Amino acid sequence: MAGIHKHFQPNVTWDPEVEAYLRGALGNERFEATAAALSQPPRITCMRVNTLRTSTQEVVTRARQLLGSGWDQGVVRVHPQVPCAVILQGSGPHEVSYSAAGGREVIISRKAGEAVLRGAPVFAPGVLAVSAGVARGDLVALAVGREKPGSDVPEITRGTTLYTAATSATGTAEDGITDLTTTTTTSTTTTTTATVTQIATATTSITTISSTTCCTAPVTGSTDTPDLAPVQVTTAAGSDSLNLAPGTPGAGSHEDDTGKGGEDVIASLREGPSADPEALSGGRGRGQGEGDKEGSRAEAEAEAEAEVTGAALPDSTSQPGRTVRRRQALGVRRCDARISTQQAVAPPAPPPSPLAPGWTQSSQGPLPPRTGMYVGLARAVMSRQEMFRAREGLALELVEPVFRVPPAVGGLPPGWVMLQNLPSVVAALVLNPAPGSRVLDMCAAPGGKSTLLAQIMGDEGEIVAFDRTHAKVSEIVSLAGELGVTCITARKADAGKALERPTGHQAPISSAAGQHPFQSQPLPHSSAPVVASEYAFTGCDTSSKGCEEEFGSMSCKDETANCKALLRRQGEEFGDTSAVSAEATTATRVPERTVMSDKARKREERRRAAMIQRGITPPESRDASVPSGPTAYPPESFDHVLLDAPCSALGLRPRLQQQSGALYLRQCAAAQRRLVDAAVRLLRVGGSLVYSTCTINPGENEAIVRYLLDRYGSNFQLVPAGPPFLGRQGLVGHHPSMVEAGRLISPAEPSTARAEDAWMTAAVTQVATAAGQDVLPVPVPVVSEPNGEEWLSAAEAALVQRFDPSDGDLDTIGFFVAKFVKLGAVVG
Numbered sequence: 052m053a054g055i056h057k058h059f060q061p062n063v064t065w066d067p068e069v070e071a072y073l074r075g076a077l078g079n080e081r082f083e084a085t086a087a088a089l090s091q092p093p094r095i096t097c098m099r100v101n102t103l104r105t106s107t108q109e110v111v112t113r114a115r116q117l118l119g120s121g122w123d124q125g126v127v128r129v130h131p132q133v134p135c136a137v138i139l140q141g142s143g144p145h146e147v148s149y150s151a152a153g154g155r156e157v158i159i160s161r162k163a164g165e166a167v168l169r170g171a172p173v174f175a176p177g178v179l180a181v182s183a184g185v186a187r188g189d190l191v192a193l194a195v196g197r198e199k200p201g202s203d204v205p206e207i208t209r210g211t212t213l214y215t216a217a218t219s220a221t222g223t224a225e226d227g228i229t230d231l232t233t234t235t236t237t238s239t240t241t242t243t244t245a246t247v248t249q250i251a252t253a254t255t256s257i258t259t260i261s262s263t264t265c266c267t268a269p270v271t272g273s274t275d276t277p278d279l280a281p282v283q284v285t286t287a288a289g290s291d292s293l294n295l296a297p298g299t300p301g302a303g304s305h306e307d308d309t310g311k312g313g314e315d316v317i318a319s320l321r322e323g324p325s326a327d328p329e330a331l332s333g334g335r336g337r338g339q340g341e342g343d344k345e346g347s348r349a350e351a352e353a354e355a356e357a358e359v360t361g362a363a364l365p366d367s368t369s370q371p372g373r374t375v376r377r378r379q380a381l382g383v384r385r386c387d388a389r390i391s392t393q394q395a396v397a398p399p400a401p402p403p404s405p406l407a408p409g410w411t412q413s414s415q416g417p418l419p420p421r422t423g424m425y426v427g428l429a430r431a432v433m434s435r436q437e438m439f440r441a442r443e444g445l446a447l448e449l450v451e452p453v454f455r456v457p458p459a460v461g462g463l464p465p466g467w468v469m470l471q472n473l474p475s476v477v478a479a480l481v482l483n484p485a486p487g488s489r490v491l492d493m494c495a496a497p498g499g500k501s502t503l504l505a506q507i508m509g510d511e512g513e514i515v516a517f518d519r520t521h522a523k524v525s526e527i528v529s530l531a532g533e534l535g536v537t538c539i540t541a542r543k544a545d546a547g548k549a550l551e552r553p554t555g556h557q558a559p560i561s562s563a564a565g566q567h568p569f570q571s572q573p574l575p576h577s578s579a580p581v582v583a584s585e586y587a588f589t590g591c592d593t594s595s596k597g598c599e600e601e602f603g604s605m606s607c608k609d610e611t612a613n614c615k616a617l618l619r620r621q622g623e624e625f626g627d628t629s630a631v632s633a634e635a636t637t638a639t640r641v642p643e644r645t646v647m648s649d650k651a652r653k654r655e656e657r658r659r660a661a662m663i664q665r666g667i668t669p670p671e672s673r674d675a676s677v678p679s680g681p682t683a684y685p686p687e688s689f690d691h692v693l694l695d696a697p698c699s700a701l702g703l704r705p706r707l708q709q710q711s712g713a714l715y716l717r718q719c720a721a722a723q724r725r726l727v728d729a730a731v732r733l734l735r736v737g738g739s740l741v742y743s744t745c746t747i748n749p750g751e752n753e754a755i756v757r758y759l760l761d762r763y764g765s766n767f768q769l770v771p772a773g774p775p776f777l778g779r780q781g782l783v784g785h786h787p788s789m790v791e792a793g794r795l796i797s798p799a800e801p802s803t804a805r806a807e808d809a810w811m812t813a814a815v816t817q818v819a820t821a822a823g824q825d826v827l828p829v830p831v832p833v834v835s836e837p838n839g840e841e842w843l844s845a846a847e848a849a850l851v852q853r854f855d856p857s858d859g860d861l862d863t864i865g866f867f868v869a870k871f872v873k874l875g876a877v878v879g
């Protein structure tokens with residue numbers, strides 16, 4: 052008789068091509084250790100102390116006071132090499148007995164599950180399925196539902212009822228295992244009658260479902276039946292409509308339609324409903340007009356935010372009579388949009404009789420076992436009905452989590468700390484701008500590193516912080532306000548187009564020493580604070596918002612027209628328009644512009660009016676919090692550049708499902724090369740550039756360093772990416788198969804160090820330990836195959852930092868940091 056396993060042991064599968072690639076890159080042993088580490092959260096939580104507001108010691112003292120009984124004071128400590136980082140030491144995985152749940156179970160989304168593993172409670176939008184009859188105060192076993200392969204759409208529809216005969220389930224005394232899965236319900240699953248009409252026109256498609264009956268949960272004595280009212284759904288164009296009965300698969304989905312998936316949920320920890328912007332960053336384009344994209348992304352971001360953080364949904368697909376975007380309502384996205392639409396209208400499969408061992412009967416049909424996916428014993432704060440009806444709020448709190456995190460963050464005064472992964476703190480420290488510097492943070496939202504750079508600069512100088520969407524730029528502004536930082540200028544801009552050129556200038560991107568058409572001028576250092584007080588932080592519960600290094604992950608299993616279109620849009624989101632047109636390689640002047648187009652503003656007004664009509668208080672206007680100003684600068688405008696690049700996020704943990712495909716990884720690298728091309732020009736001669744990612748993929752790390760050195764090496768030097776030095780060295784040689792751009796480049800001399808490496812290694816070691824000596828005379832190495840995946844020489848590898856998630860002593864997310872100094876102007 053199968054039941055709930057008290058061991059947390061998720062079986063995370065990878066895209067086969069990505070797995071083969073990573074096994075080739077890391078070796079089998081290291082890949083397996085890394086993959087295992089990625090499926091679990093780091094045991095440490097890092098609080099970066101805002102030294103503009105308080106001191107590290109003050110934070111340690113207050114955090115220890117907040118610990119409460121049962122916690123050793125030693126679980127709060129200052130990091131020995133990073134004085135502004137206070138570490139909270141957690142533990143796990145612990146074995147949990149689920150007997151007390153009495154057979155009751157709640158299944159939550161993958162993202163909500165990952166948040167739980169990092170210490171967060173569960174908010175209503177993250178709940179997918181609940182045992183019939185669950186009432187407030189009940190103990191339940193908490194399991195995580197998987198997503199459909201290659202998509203973010205959960206396999207279990209939100210609103211599903213589990214028929215687990217809660218009242219009769221019993222725990223097995225000997226091992227604490229409670230059988231939740233084999234008791235076959237005697238209730239009758241009602242049928243769903245759906246009439247589907249799909250009308251496709253050139254610009255719209257209409258799907259109508261007239262649902263006469265919905266899945267009900269006729270458990271004897273239970274009053275909790277799902278909502279039956281239909282949901283009116285319209286497309287973004289306003290002409291598609293879909294009547295969905297809640298309970299119809301897809302009708303209640305609150306899954307993130309932006310396809311983020313790259314969220315590091317650290318900032319949702321213990322913060323209650325506070326939003327973690329970084330958990331929400333990395334939204335992708337969805338193939339609509341620019342105006343439409345803005346609105347729909349914002350809504351989708353709100354949905355994803357609600358799922359992980361409990362923030363109020365500005366839109367709902369589960370509220371009767373609501374009109375929402377068709378894609379949102381269906382949870383439709385990307386390659387599987389068409390498939391999802393069809394699946395969404397299909398009636399649940401009839402229950403087999405009898406159920407296979409370990410399976411659970413549900414209103415969606417039989418569900419497979421969730422072995423290894425249980426994340427703790429929780430107490431219901433809402434009843435089953437409330438969990439599905441609520442569009443915000445705490446649904447479940449953890450009583451016995453599989454991973455324990457010291458409860459010290461939430462009670463700290465606002466603006467004292469922000470949760471930030473340790474390697475991210477390191478990346479900003481490595482750039483180390485002096486007070487008064489002019490810094491460009493090319494991809495800045497939600498502002499974790501920008502605000503730390505400001506802190507390092509004593510809030511003196513100017514940090515121009517770019518990101519791609521209004522919503523994200525608002526996050527930077529709000530975080531800066533919360534932390535009391537005034538030297539950040541946040542703007543909506545495509546960093547890949549941030550290089551200003553004279554009108555009509557069509558220079559190809561090339562690298563050569565010598566003069567460039569723009570005379571390098573002494574840098575004007577702005578001292579005017581740009582983030583004005585009206586953006587100041589107004590609440591206290593967002594004090595820990597902002598985990599970083601977020602970007603969505605997606606995968607396309609094939610290269611159908613749909614997928615290509617998706618990748619193209621994704622490229623746009625990356626700022627990589629190379630897939631769209633040749634303009635990508637011809638930088639053009641980006642005109643100064645207002646932050647919101649008339650069309651976008653009107654749409655925003657309509658959206659807000661509709662929200663007010665529905666009794667929802669709209670959030671503060673996005674327009675109000677995004678300052679306007681230049682989005683492009685002449686070459687050599689900045690003393691320092693941080694390129695914390697959008698990436699595949701393959702270093703984030705925990706990940707209970709790995710969805711990225713190989714094509715996506717290559718797309719990431721292409722986007723990063725484009726951003727590098729802009730970065731090298733915007734930096735002044737003598738200035739420094741830090742390149743960082745939160746992925747373990749060498750194609751986005753060492754290969755990008757190789758690209759920069761090969762292309763711009765006569766004007767750029769790789770220098771030690773420290774202090775502090777916490778990570779491992781980079782990868783040497785090249786990938787055995789050299790897979791790039793869809794072709795297999797024949798292998799592969801062995802990954803050995805180059806001839807000059809011996810003396811260089813010695814020199815590097817010497818320099819790396821000498822604090823303050825930043826520039827090293829690294830000879831520019833051999834030119835690599837431009838499309839191949841060549842990595843680093845041993846000497847170069849010693850200069851970068853690769854944070855390996857399987858490095859148990861460090862126990863961080865996967866991350867990469869490299870630093871360069873510009874020696875000469877880049878022409879073109």
Ligand SMILES: C[S@@+](CC[C@H](N)C(=O)[O-])C[C@H]1O[C@@H](n2cnc3c(N)ncnc32)[C@H](O)[C@@H]1O
Nearest residue numbers: 494497498499500545546599600601625626695
């Ligand atoms: C890794 S996250 C940045 C995290 C941030 N540096 C921090 O520490 O808080 C990458 C960011 O790049 C942004 N992005 C992607 N493409 C961009 C582009 N072409 N221009 C500017 N920002 C971009 C994404 O929106 C995302 O917020």
